[in-house]
Amino acid sequence: MDSTGIILIGIGILSLLAAAFEWKWFFNSRKVQRIVKLLGYKKTRIFYYGLGIFGIIAGTLFTLGIWS
Numbered sequence: 001m002d003s004t005g006i007i008l009i010g011i012g013i014l015s016l017l018a019a020a021f022e023w024k025w026f027f028n029s030r031k032v033q034r035i036v037k038l039l040g041y042k043k044t045r046i047f048y049y050g051l052g053i054f055g056i057i058a059g060t061l062f063t064l065g066i067w068s
Helices: 003-021 030-039 041-064
Strands: none
Touching: 003 041, 030 041
16 A cells, blocks of 8 residues: 555545635645635635545545556
């Protein structure tokens, strides 16, 4: 089992939860604020939904050994 896959799944879940529950501590962080200024708040949430889904899928593929 590849630990990279598990890390990607964790990052994906965190991104999805942050976007779904609009966690202020997440969206007020310095790095995310750059994306908010560039895209706007709603589009940044959509971006993190997509990032979360990608992270979960990629992590699953890494863990199963399909994508290495």
